[in-house]
Amino acid sequence: MSVAEASHQLCRAICRIMKAICDWNPRLPPYSSENKLLVKEPVSFHHSFHWLLSELFEHVSLLQEETLRDNGWLNGFTQMVNCAFEQDSLATFMTVLDYPIRTIALLSQINCAVWVRNGYSVRNQAYTYKDINVRENTLDRDIYLLQVGFVVCDSNQLLLSLIDRFQLMDWFKGNPKKHSTVYDSNQKIFMVEELLNLLIICATEHGYASGTTIEQRIRRAIVQHLSLTNLSYSELTKLIPGSLIECESFEAELNKIANFRAPDGLSDKGMYELKPEYLDEIDPYFWYYTRNNREEAHIALRKRWNQLHPEKQVSDKEEFLVQPKPRTIQTGPFQHLGNFLHSKIFTQILVYALWNAKMFKQAKSETILDEALYLGMLAVNDPNHTEANFFKHAVEDEYAIQVNEIEKTHANLVTVLLRCMDDDQLSHIHKRLGFIIDNIEQSSTQKAKSVIGAWKEARNRLISSKEQDNSSSNDISEQERKKAAAKARQAAIMSQFATAQSKFLEQHADLYKSDEDEEMKDLDEEDQDTIMLSSSNNDSDIVRKCHFPVDNCIVCQEELDGNKLHGMLGLVQRSNIQRLSPVTKDVWAEILETANHSCNPWGEGGQESNDKGAFTGFPVSSNLSGVDISSCGHLMHAECFENYQNSVNQESLFQRLSQRPPESRFLCPLCKAAGNVLVPIVWKGKKEIYPGVMAPTTSYEDLNKTLKALALDVNQRLQSGADNLTVVEQDSNLMIADEEKLKFFYNKLMKAIYKAMKDKLSDSAIDLRESLLQLYDMYAYTIGDREIAQRGTEDTRTRDLMVEHTGTFIDDVPKASQTLLKILSMTNLLVPKLMDSPWQTDEPKMKEVILHKQLNQMIPQLPNEKPLLMDDPFKVLVHLGFSTADQPAIEPHHLMRVLYLAELAKTVIGIAQCISNNERLFRDPRLSNLLARLCSEQQRAKGTEKVQRFVDCVLGWIRFSDRQTVYDKINSRGFIALLRLFTLPYLRKSFLLMVVHHGFIPQSPMDDLMKETPSEYDHLLKILRLPDFETIFDLNLSEQELMTGWCTDYMSDSTKSRHISLGLPTKYRLTNLPYRLDYLLDESSKRICRKCNTVPEHSAICLICGTFVCARRMCCYEDNKGECNIHMKRLLSIVIT
Incomplete structure (x- = not known):
């Protein structure tokens, strides 16, 4: 049979099939593109006539224009198809396409969970319909029929039909917020994504349309699947249709484009790996890809680009431009398949896809943006069309768009593209936008060229004006800038205080009502003192009261007015959150990687590399145990708390696991958070002041002398026989309704701490001195936990507008946690004054004993239990903060500064010990390269000579014998980077301590200040009013005396190991898991x-x-x-x- 005869027979078969489809439903109404509700119309996944028709259309070699003209169809393929409907005026090829369109739309609805309650049977059919073993004869056939429709039918009508069957007509008319009777907002976005993906497949999938050979289809399928990951033979064959696998040339094509890696052992399996030269053939919108596969394809393309262009590598956070590579269809009926990309409706689809995703919260979707931009790049780049009408429609056709809630305007596609380019929030798609705009400018009309040219000129002028403004602003003197920043900070603080006060009074005004004139008078005086300003030479002292929460009891719903003891629910538990730094390859590799990002060590730039193997976690042996307390923030009467806890304990008797002790955990009745204690609140609030503790009144140089004088005084009091009775001072801020019950709950709090630490409760009486030390330790450990939790989380949470914005990590510390720490701070000061039973102690001067112990640790050459450099300087700072609260001569700021020096010295010793004792480990190529990069990239660091001198002094004072080994591995620049990294947690914890314990009011951040101190480390030094990092090492005589004494104490500690374990300074991570x-x-x-x-x-x-x-x-x-x-x-x- 000749080609002409075969073509004639094929065309006859096609016409007979289409006529049979029309005869199958003889009562067809006139075809309508709109108002077809898929949920109410009949639909089926099984339409065999359509699949047979699609298979006949596959023989494109017999449907060439010349062959069809020889057989009498002078207008070619379109005339041949439409001739089947000449005898029926109501039938068209659109009528034939209606059922495949409905089926594809139904499949998309099933994928986005529309058919959940009443679609069980249809969902099972959908799984079979798209299964890889049969989809070549089902779903693929329907998509190919759509491609035939785009060639035969009017593209505008077919696109309208698709939009209507997907029930997205309102969305593509610019009304994405309009309520849908079928979809919720998320489902509507999913359907838009499915429709755009379908259009991409119709434009790019040319397997049938171009008449490719079976070998080409096999090669394409293998490339697309092996490009994502290496696969075994059995895994690969599960992803490819059976007709391709059964082909004789499958094995030959596989061996041609892939390398086989033999199995390593009995449990391993052989894997096929795609040869690198075929990675360029990846199509991210291959029609068998899932959404996850498309992401993996983009990653593979970016990785391939970076390998080929090492000098122009694109990071994961940068936009990577993937240009479509449409193939030209040389011959056949599908030469002009891309005509639908140049239709009016297609331009409208792009306009509303971009604008809705940009403007409306209900329509925001990165996938919609990606697919719309890919379609736009196809439209300007596709060669399979007759006339490039897309460029004309992009400029001439205007559509109504919603600019804001009340304003509408008309804009064309070019205008929408330019507005997206002006939006900084869409900077991650600017490369693709620029690609489309540049192609429109080159190929479109003069009007488009003038519009785009004018926009580029205006953009260049704006950029140049910004650069000029920046240069002129730099000319302002530093003194003027600081003055302006100080005024702005003061104004911002006062504005925030006023807002917080007014908000508080609105919520809690009823609590301060009284019928007595005297009480009202006292209240007025107190409110007047809430915020005060007193001028001084350098700063404005701002004093306020941080009011503790007052609300209704969550059990009885009565007001917590202070007449009954109440408190905040809390959970005291043992914790292993804090970690030491073990000397292992993975941990130190992450430390060195983090240290290389000194400005923001825990930000995106400090992410660990992918070199870390899978299933590598943190060694359990390096966890640091302690007691942590947390709270959900809900309040309850003490009496209601007892009743509730008793009811919980009684219920546990009837449960299967009834071995729990009486003081077991419970769930908050309101939020179901775990708890086991009630933290009493007996104060109206806490006094806070700026600059407060940050502006000490005594000289820092006299600190050593002051500490020695205080130690002498405490020692004399301990040796004297007189007892100092502690009495609770009369304070208008203190509201103790029931002192005995308050003691009882403090006793329960101490028992909870003791039980959490010891894991069991002793029957003997608890020592008050030990209990206070445990309270202080819990306070320090909890602050450390809150600091760790905020590493790398800046700007990732919604900010509370009623909380002062400080520009530091404490902005993200929950308000309930800050309030709990403030309450515990005052609790730690009240407990030793209030409690004299039920504790029994042999030390009548308990406070003096605790203070004497802390001073012995601070002052060199005095007997101490643990040298300061072997202890945690921050924990010592917390202990001293409570022990010296009634000693005005001891300034908390001075203690923080001198213990900062102790932290630096301890870190120097710890780093030197790690490198000296593990020299073999640091010979590892990865660690060696990271260490070398650390020492070289810090060349611009200031104060290298001072740091080197400080390191020499510290190592000399402790008679460190292996200094040369350390210096061979790390120089002063490396020490600077590691010192800043390891001591940053101390600064963060100290800052939080100054806020929650000492009542410091942080300053509002100013742009000038943030620009001057780009790194968090330097920013915290400025806030804490500590010397700059390069000047902190200029030790005065007092500091030198303390430092040498601490080192002497460290060397004299012969009973214990002198190894110093440093805290883990990196961001915490979960175990590395494989990507797949x-x-x-x-x-x-x-x-x-x-x-x-x-x-x-x-x-x-x-x-x-x-x-x-x-x-x-x-x-x-x-x-x-x-x-x-x-x-x-x-x-x-x-x-x-």
Whole structure:
């Protein structure tokens, strides 16, 4: 049979199939593009005639224009298709396409969870319809029919039909907020994404339309799947249609474009890896890709680009321009398939896709932007069209767009593109926008060229004016800038204070009502004193009262007016959150990587590299235990608390696990947060002042002398026989309704701390001195936990507008946590004055004993339990802050500054010990390169000579014998980077301590200040009024005396190891997991449980330490607890019951 005869027979078959479809439903109404509700119309996944028709259209070699003209169809393919409907005026090819369109729309609705309650059967059909084993004869056939429709039918009508069947007509008319009877807002966005993806597939998938050979289709399928990841043969064949796998040339094509990696062992399997030269053929919108696959394809393309262009690498956070690579269809009926990209409706789709995603919260979607821009790039780049009408429509066709809530305007596509370019929030798509705009400017009309040219000139003028403004602003004198910044800060602080006060009075005015004139008079005086200003030479002293929360009891709903004891629910528990820095390759690699980003060590720039292997977690042995307290912030009467806790304990008697002690945990009745204590609130508020403790009145140089005088005085008091009775001072701010009950709850708080630390409660009486020290330790540990929790979280949470913005990490510390710390601060000062029972102590002068111990640690050459350099300087600062609260001669700022020096000295010793004792570890190529980069990239660091002199002095004072080994590995620039990294947590914790304990009011940040101090470290030094990093090492005589004494104490400590463990200064991370889930599942089938030494049938992985444990098995049970709970208790000191 000749080609002409075969073509004639094929065309006859096509016409007969289309006529059969029309005869199948003889009562067809006139076709309408609108008002077709898919949820009410009949729809089916099974339409065999359509699939047969699609398969006939696949023979494009027999449908060439010349062949069709020889057979009598002078107008070619379009005439041949439409001739089947000449005898039926109501039928068109659009009528044939209606059922495939409905099916594709229904599939999209199923994917976005529309058919959940009443679509069980249809969902099962959908899974089969798109299954890889059959979709070549189902879904692929329907998509190919759509491509035929774009060639035969009017593109505008077909696009309108698609929009209507997807039920998105209002969305593409500029009304994305209009309520839909079918979709919620998220489902509507998903449907838009599905429609745009369908249009991309119709424009780019040329497998059938271009008449490609079976070998080309095999190659394309293998390239697209192997480009994402290496696959075994069985895994690859599950992703490719069976007709391609059964082809004889499949194996040859696979071996041609992929390398085979043989298995390593019995449990491994051979993998195929795509050859690098074929990575350029990746199509991110391959029609078999899922959404995740498209993301992986973009990553693979970016990685390939970076390999080929090492000098122009694109980071993960930068926009990577993926240009479409449409293939030209040389012959056949689909030469002009891309005509629909140049239709009016297509331009309208782009306009509203971009504008709605830019302007409306209900329509924001990065996927919509990506797909719309990809379609736009296809329109300006696709060669398969007759006339480039897209450029004309982009300039001449205008559409109504909503600018804001009340304003509408008309704009064309070029205007929308330019507005998106002016939006800084869309900077991540500017490269793609620029690509489309540049192509329109080159190929469009003179009107478009003039509009785009005028916009570019205006943009260049704006950029140049900004540069001039920046240069002129730099000419302002530094003195004037500081004056303006100080005035602005004061104004901002006063504005925030006024707002906070007015808001407080609006919410709690009823609490201050009284029928007595005297009480009203006292209240007026107190409110007048809430915010005061008193001028001084340098600063304006601002005094205010931070009011503690007052609300209704969450149990009885009565007002908490101070007549009954009330408090805040809290949870006291043992914690292993804080960590030391173990000397391991992974930990120190992350430390050195973080130190290389000195300005923002925990930001995006300080992310760890991908060199870290999978399943590497943090070693459990380096956790630092302590007691932490947290609160949900809800309030309750003390009496209601007792009743509620008793009811919880009684209920536990009827439960299966009734071994819990009486003081067990409970759930907050309101928010279901765990708790076990009630922290009493017996104050109206806490006095706060700016600059307060940051402006000491005594000389810092006299600190050593002052400490010695105080130590002498305390020692004399201890040796004297007289007892100093502690009496609670009369304070209008203090509201103690029931002193005995208050003591009872303080006793319960101390028992909870003791139990959390000891894991059991002794029957003997608790020592008051030990209890106070545990209170102080808990306070220090809790502040450390809050500091760790905020590492790398700046600007990631919604900011509370009623809280002063400080531009520091405490902006993200929850308000409830700050309030709890302020209450605990006052609790720690009240407890030693109030409590004399039920504790029994042999030390009648308990406060003096605690203070004497702390002073002995601070003052060199006095007997002490632990040298200062072996202790945590911040914990010492907290202890001294409470112990010296009634000693006005001891300034908290002076203590913070001198202990900052102790932290620096301790860090120097710790770094030197790590490098000296682990010289072999630091020879590792990765660590060696990171250390070398650290020492070289800090060349502009200031104060290198002073730092080197300080390091020499400290190591000399402790007679460190291996200094040369340390200096060979790290120079002064490296020491600067590591010192700043390791001591940054001390500054952050000290700042939080000054705010919550000493009542310091942080300043509002100003742009000038933030520009002058780009790094958090320098910013905190300015706020805390500490010397600059390069000048802190200019030690005065008092500091030198203290430093040499501390080093002498350190060397004289012969009973214990002199090894100094430094705190972990990096951002906490979970265990590294493989990028793909199948790798994780494969690895879990190989890992052995350390407890039972078997491969778990159902395994679980600890995301903290990376350990695989048994799950859902009885082999590792202990005391009715599975291994997951046992591991959690061992790791975090908690257990879920």
